[in-house]
Amino acid sequence: MNDALDVAVRLLIVFGLFLVLPLVVGQTEHKVMAHMQGRLGPMYAGGFHGWAQLVADGVKFAQKEDVVPKDADRRVFQIAPAVALLPYLLVLLAIPIGPSEGAVGQVVDAGIFFVLAVMGVGVLGSLMAGWASANKFSLLGGLRTAAQLLAYELPMLLAAASVAMAAGTVSLPGILNAFEWWWLPWQIVGAIVFFVAGLAELQRPPFDMPVADSEIIFGAYTEYTGLRFALFLLAEYAGIVVLCGLTTVLFLGGWHGPFGADGLGWVWTLLKTAVLAFVVIWLRVTYPRLREDQLQKLAWTTLVPLALAQIALTGIVKVAIQ
Amino acid sequence: MPIPGSGLAKGLAVTLRTMTRKTVTAQYPDVQPELPPRTRGVIGLFEENCTVCMLCARECPDWCIYIDSHKETVPPAAPGGRERSRNVLDRFAIDFSLCMYCGICIEVCPFDALFWSPEFEYAETDIHELTHERDKLREWMWTVPEPPALDPKAEEPKEIAAARKAAEKAAEKAAAEAAAQAQAQDEAEAQSQAQEEQQ
Numbered sequence: 308m309n310d311a312l313d314v315a316v317r318l319l320i321v322f323g324l325f326l327v328l329p330l331v332v333g334q335t336e337h338k339v340m341a342h343m344q345g346r347l348g349p350m351y352a353g354g355f356h357g358w359a360q361l362v363a364d365g366v367k368f369a370q371k372e373d374v375v376p377k378d379a380d381r382r383v384f385q386i387a388p389a390v391a392l393l394p395y396l397l398v399l400l401a402i403p404i405g406p407s408e409g410a411v412g413q414v415v416d417a418g419i420f421f422v423l424a425v426m427g428v429g430v431l432g433s434l435m436a437g438w439a440s441a442n443k444f445s446l447l448g449g450l451r452t453a454a455q456l457l458a459y460e461l462p463m464l465l466a467a468a469s470v471a472m473a474a475g476t477v478s479l480p481g482i483l484n485a486f487e488w489w490w491l492p493w494q495i496v497g498a499i500v501f502f503v504a505g506l507a508e509l510q511r512p513p514f515d516m517p518v519a520d521s522e523i524i525f526g527a528y529t530e531y532t533g534l535r536f537a538l539f540l541l542a543e544y545a546g547i548v549v550l551c552g553l554t555t556v557l558f559l560g561g562w563h564g565p566f567g568a569d570g571l572g573w574v575w576t577l578l579k580t581a582v583l584a585f586v587v588i589w590l591r592v593t594y595p596r597l598r599e600d601q602l603q604k605l606a607w608t609t610l611v612p613l614a615l616a617q618i619a620l621t622g623i624v625k626v627a628i629q
Numbered sequence: 630m631p632i633p634g635s636g637l638a639k640g641l642a643v644t645l646r647t648m649t650r651k652t653v654t655a656q657y658p659d660v661q662p663e664l665p666p667r668t669r670g671v672i673g674l675f676e677e678n679c680t681v682c683m684l685c686a687r688e689c690p691d692w693c694i695y696i697d698s699h700k701e702t703v704p705p706a707a708p709g710g711r712e713r714s715r716n717v718l719d720r721f722a723i724d725f726s727l728c729m730y731c732g733i734c735i736e737v738c739p740f741d742a743l744f745w746s747p748e749f750e751y752a753e754t755d756i757h758e759l760t761h762e763r764d765k766l767r768e769w770m771w772t773v774p775e776p777p778a779l780d781p782k783a784e785e786p787k788e789i790a791a792a793r794k795a796a797e798k799a800a801e802k803a804a805a806e807a808a809a810q811a812q813a814q815d816e817a818e819a820q821s822q823a824q825e826e827q828q
Contacts, residue, residue, distance in 0.1 A: 345653045589644060
């Protein structure tokens with residue numbers, strides 16, 4: 308009975324974080340992007356600097372009609388948003404935010420494997436949506452998503468493998484227990500490769516070729532309305548939270564900090580995640596969209612070699628210090 | 630050769646710098662805009678100055694000014710004088726759905742009865758309601774700002790120049806009269822002195 312209660316509480320907390328954190332990131336994006344463009348952003352919803360803008364958006368989405376196109380593959384079309392969203396919830400479950408046993412939803416022994424495999428499933432949601440919509444723009448978007456997934460999954464996995472090699476374990480808390488501060492410069496190339504590849508996998512600007520709203524309407528999400536569309540958007544922001552959390556855990560030392568590491572480890576994790584989320588928004592505001600061929604070129608000629616070089620470096624250093 | 634990636638860093642610096650600066654958003658309904666002097670918002674009528682000369686209505690390229698008037702006779706000012714007739718304004722309306730804000734009516738008014746007001750919030754839901762009558766036009770007169778100060782070293786306004794010249798002329802005349810009077814007095818004194826010596 309006690310075990311069941313424990314599981315229920317953990318699930319509730321993770322679910323709460325899953326609902327709140329993406330909205331916080333979304334609101335931050337509204338405001339940061341606005342100010343980076345010399346604007347104010349939302350100012351009315353909720354009264355104080357538009358803090359309730361995303362709540363208002365949610366209400367609006369809930370009121371909209373849920374339309375399924377006549378020629379669409381009905382079942383697949385309707386399931387796709389859930390397929391896009393749920394993997395991120397599962398990944399969030401496995402990310403440790405503090406050193407204690409209670410600070411992780413569920414300790415998974417093969418943490419990296421689990422996390423990366425499940426994150427890959429998230430992209431399938433876009434693929435399903437693109438294929439099932441019976442719309443040429445959706446199909447184009449879906450195919451671009453597939454191409455992007457193929458190109459960027461590889462450097463992401465290689466960069467993560469480098470950390471696993473360094474720590475000698477694939478468990479996320481295990482990696483953090485083995486973390487030393489000098490891993491930061493040691494793994495910096497891997498960190499950048501992982502972060503950039505993760506951005507591409509989330510289809511965030513400047514890697515938003517699959518949704519490229521000025522040329523293929525909204526890619527795989529073209530035919531979606533109302534709540535299902537909102538779920539896709541939520542998946543994007545949940546993806547940001549998960550990617551930033553994972554980068555923090557794998558490369559930035561998670562709960563380790565210069566001071567106050569004992570009771571306040573989770574603060575460090577959240578702080579690092581927040582800074583990375585800011586960087587995600589910052590990159591979006593700064594750079595124009597990469598063309599499809601530039602996108603592929605970046606992955607195959609830059610990120611993959613860099614990730615391989617990082618693995619080689621990790622191996623050499625690992626052997627040297629033993 | 631520039632360092633690889635310096636362009637990317639420059640882009641990031643630009644967005645970050647913009648974030649720390651003040652935004653340019655105008656929060657209009659909450660904060661009124663600061664309009665420049667001589668803003669062409671709406672045309673106000675100072676009807677006390679209007680003599681119904683009809684110049685504005687005739688010069689208006691859009692024919693959007695409507696004026697009605699009648700004549701009244703005024704009793705003679707002095708007994709035995711002639712009765713005078715005077716124009717009385719009955720209606721003065723401007724159709725702002727036709728007006729193109731050229732300001733010719735204001736330029737042409739010889740009696741300073743029309744003015745630009747910066748007031749701009751007079752949208753209506755029906756186009757017919759954009760024809761504003763004299764009471765509304767008179768109300769807008771209260772929003773007409775003081776004319777902006779002249780530039781330093783600018784030419785004097787004509788009215789002031791004329792008044793100053795008149796005042797100077799009057800002062801000169803008075804001075805000349807005083808001088809003439811003093812001379813006459815001196816002469817008279819000299820004469821009386823001469824007479825005394827003779828005696």
